[in-house]
Amino acid sequence: xxxxxxxxxxxxIMIRSIFLFLDRTYVLQNSLLxxxxxxxxELFRTHIVNDSGVQKRTVDGILEQIELERNxxxxxxxxxxxxxxxxxxxxxxxxxxxxxFLVETNRLYAAEGQRLMQERDVPEYLHHVAHRLEEExxxxxxxxxxxxxxxxxxxxEKQLLGEHMTAILQKGLSTLLDENRVTELALLYQLFSxxxxxxxxxxxxxxxxxxxxxxxxxxxxxxxKDMVQDxxxxxxxxxxxxxxxxxxxxxFINAMKEAFETFINKRPNKPAELIAKxxxxxxxxxxxxxTEEELERILDKIMIIxxxxxxxxxxxxxxxxxxxxxxxxxxxxxxxxEKSMLSKLKHECGAAFTSKLEGxxxxxxxxKDIMIQxxxxxQNQSEPSNIELTVNILTMGYWPSYTPMEVxxxxxxxxxxxxxxxxxxxxxxxxxxxxxxxxxxxxLKTEFKEGKKELQVSLFQxxxxxxxxxxxxxxxxxxxxxxxxxxxxxxxxxxxxxCGKARVLNKNPRGKDVExxxxxxxxxxxxxxxxxxxxxxxxxxxxxxxxxSTTERVFQDRQYQIDAAVVRIxxxxxxxxxxxxxxxxxxxxxxxxKPGDLKKRIESLIDRDYMERDKETPNQYHYVA
Amino acid sequence: MPPRKxxxxxxxxxxxxxxxxQDRYNIVKYIGxxxxxxxxxxxxxxxxxxxxxxxxxxxxxAWKLDAQSMGYFTLQEWLRGMGSLQCDSTERLRNSLDYxxxxxxxxxxxxxxxxxxxxxAREKDQxxxxxxxxxxxxxxxxxxxxxLFPVFNQFLEQSKYKVINKDQWCNVxxxxxxxxxxxxxYDEDGAWPVLLDEFVEWYKEREMS
Numbered sequence: 001x002x003x004x005x006x007x008x009x010x011x012x013i014m015i016r017s018i019f020l021f022l023d024r025t026y027v028l029q030n031s032l033l034x035x036x037x038x039x040x041x042e043l044f045r046t047h048i049v050n051d052s053g054v055q056k057r058t059v060d061g062i063l064e065q066i067e068l069e070r071n072x073x074x075x076x077x078x079x080x081x082x083x084x085x086x087x088x089x090x091x092x093x094x095x096x097x098x099x100x101f102l103v104e105t106n107r108l109y110a111a112e113g114q115r116l117m118q119e120r121d122v123p124e125y126l127h128h129v130a131h132r133l134e135e136e137x138x139x140x141x142x143x144x145x146x147x148x149x150x151x152x153x154x155x156x157e158k159q160l161l162g163e164h165m166t167a168i169l170q171k172g173l174s175t176l177l178d179e180n181r182v183t184e185l186a187l188l189y190q191l192f193s194x195x196x197x198x199x200x201x202x203x204x205x206x207x208x209x210x211x212x213x214x215x216x217x218x219x220x221x222x223x224x225k226d227m228v229q230d231x232x233x234x235x236x237x238x239x240x241x242x243x244x245x246x247x248x249x250x251x252f253i254n255a256m257k258e259a260f261e262t263f264i265n266k267r268p269n270k271p272a273e274l275i276a277k278x279x280x281x282x283x284x285x286x287x288x289x290x291t292e293e294e295l296e297r298i299l300d301k302i303m304i305i306x307x308x309x310x311x312x313x314x315x316x317x318x319x320x321x322x323x324x325x326x327x328x329x330x331x332x333x334x335x336x337x338e339k340s341m342l343s344k345l346k347h348e349c350g351a352a353f354t355s356k357l358e359g360x361x362x363x364x365x366x367x368k369d370i371m372i373q374x375x376x377x378x379q380n381q382s383e384p385s386n387i388e389l390t391v392n393i394l395t396m397g398y399w400p401s402y403t404p405m406e407v408x409x410x411x412x413x414x415x416x417x418x419x420x421x422x423x424x425x426x427x428x429x430x431x432x433x434x435x436x437x438x439x440x441x442x443x444l445k446t447e448f449k450e451g452k453k454e455l456q457v458s459l460f461q462x463x464x465x466x467x468x469x470x471x472x473x474x475x476x477x478x479x480x481x482x483x484x485x486x487x488x489x490x491x492x493x494x495x496x497x498x499c500g501k502a503r504v505l506n507k508n509p510r511g512k513d514v515e516x517x518x519x520x521x522x523x524x525x526x527x528x529x530x531x532x533x534x535x536x537x538x539x540x541x542x543x544x545x546x547x548x549s550t551t552e553r554v555f556q557d558r559q560y561q562i563d564a565a566v567v568r569i570x571x572x573x574x575x576x577x578x579x580x581x582x583x584x585x586x587x588x589x590x591x592x593x594k595p596g597d598l599k600k601r602i603e604s605l606i607d608r609d610y611m612e613r614d615k616e617t618p619n620q621y622h623y624v625a
Numbered sequence: 626m627p628p629r630k631x632x633x634x635x636x637x638x639x640x641x642x643x644x645x646x647q648d649r650y651n652i653v654k655y656i657g658x659x660x661x662x663x664x665x666x667x668x669x670x671x672x673x674x675x676x677x678x679x680x681x682x683x684x685x686x687a688w689k690l691d692a693q694s695m696g697y698f699t700l701q702e703w704l705r706g707m708g709s710l711q712c713d714s715t716e717r718l719r720n721s722l723d724y725x726x727x728x729x730x731x732x733x734x735x736x737x738x739x740x741x742x743x744x745x746a747r748e749k750d751q752x753x754x755x756x757x758x759x760x761x762x763x764x765x766x767x768x769x770x771x772x773l774f775p776v777f778n779q780f781l782e783q784s785k786y787k788v789i790n791k792d793q794w795c796n797v798x799x800x801x802x803x804x805x806x807x808x809x810x811y812d813e814d815g816a817w818p819v820l821l822d823e824f825v826e827w828y829k830e831r832e833m834s
Binding site for chain 2: 599600606618
């Protein structure tokens, strides 16, 4: 029994022992009399503890000891435990001690919070708070009454955290997140979860941080090159924080998603385009950095980012263009990865979104079958050709639109084309074949002084090179007339052959750019360590043009979609107010669009007599059948 | 004001009746080839009734005659219109000018005239009105009554618009009738054509600087 620890109680026990008989026989019989033990306590309380002088000095002493301990000194804890136990036993703990103790604590931590918020940086401060809470809990365990725990801890949390929530987050959250300080972030979450209103405040700051940081990634055109990688890294980091530090709190995860969606769409179209290009770079052959599983994981992550994008049609346009290139040039890294990406897209956006992309794959497979049949067909022909021909049949509408370009092909090629045409149209009458020389490529056998080589080149490069079978030297103009290649294209082609890494032609005079008067001859001294050499077309300028035209095509498409949606809605409703029409449109359209753009389309439809404005009520439209 | 009661023309297109009416309306004086009052005739006609050709009352007259294109009256339009106005001489027509002017004060008729003016002034092979004509016509119709007209005119001059289509045209009248002079009750999210959105934006920006 803990009473034994106070000297006074020992005395009382002794007195009780002496007068045991009295206590047992007389006092016990008489219910009105208190026992010797109770009398002793009562007398002690009245005459000693409740004596204001004694009580004040006792409590002052206790508080002083506690303050000393809080300041880091060692005190006699068993003495404190005895004293406080005594106060409890005498039922004066709450009134004489606890009240003053809490006031003191409050004062102390209010001051400490103010001071340390100024002096320390946030991580240090957080650790300090955690430490303080531990100490106070320990104090309760060691010598305070259990009932003090709740008000005491509340008081510490309020003074050290509650009062400084905004300041802590303003000062420290972005640094913690920037530096990815997982421990402190977990601590922060844990501490804030204890304070009233702590988590909602943290949530708000977290959302703002993501919006700001992400906004910078997306909104800095100079960093477009790294945007997607940065986004992926950022998402990973934030996921980690949400999972590891924020206890997978649903509202934090949702806030993160919402913030991503907001900032990614702040800059229209560009992120979608860059994501498409990023996927292309991952799916293209020559990307050896990733194994199949890693690639799969990357694609999954990409899909998460992709999910946030509002204008998915931009993505589709660029993805399609790049996919076409991969398929046609045979540069796709893995069919499985392509199929997997396609199924992800289908799952995310529905079958309509991917039907054309799937059509492209189907075309490629059909083309393979056709080529097998064609080979058999040519073997049975009377005069077999010495050129091997592979044709991919692309269904118009599935593939990006290419501007047709007329060039002069050598007679052998033309003949082969005719043979194929005859073969193909014989199988599928009523179809129209259009050759796309821009997409063609060839392997040429060449003999240099050094030995035989194979050149892997585009059709345009082929046409130019073949000319040197016939003559030694040609001017730009001569080559242009002979091949019929368009001016700009020809210059790039010549540049790739005579000024690039593998110079199979000599340019006279030398130089980096192709000028009007330049002449070209065959470079017989050409040397290369490889047998088969790929000579890349120079594409720099083209990609910019392509990018612009792809974007434009998407916008054009969107206009048609708006028009179609307006007409569809008006046809069904016949008469509709402007606001209802606009809100209906926003329901139907799957890409971001400004109200002003909608109005322009509506006006255009009015101008083209698809609908009309009510003569009396200008914000009402009628469908014109 | 002349009596509104219509007098039935005695006989449709009977040649003699037509001849006599032509005499009565003195139209012979103005008529050129193809039974049409052309630019020269029009000028002389205006002189005779004492108004300038660009006076708004001529537009009201054209509307009454239901004339199809600006600067021309066909014989048929003339006969039908003058019949409905009950005018058989330049003098009587001159006396009706006040009535014609008063028509402009009636909002419903004005709206009809305003809408009519678009098709009247439009080149018949175009769907829209070229900007200069539009500005002149707006000046004629709204110049005196709409205090914001000069500013709107300025806006049109600096804008990229080359033509005004019918929807825009009609909405300018609505705008002039319903929108406060400080544009405070303009709703950008309303159904106003983009042209007017741009005007309001331009105007507000100009006021700011």
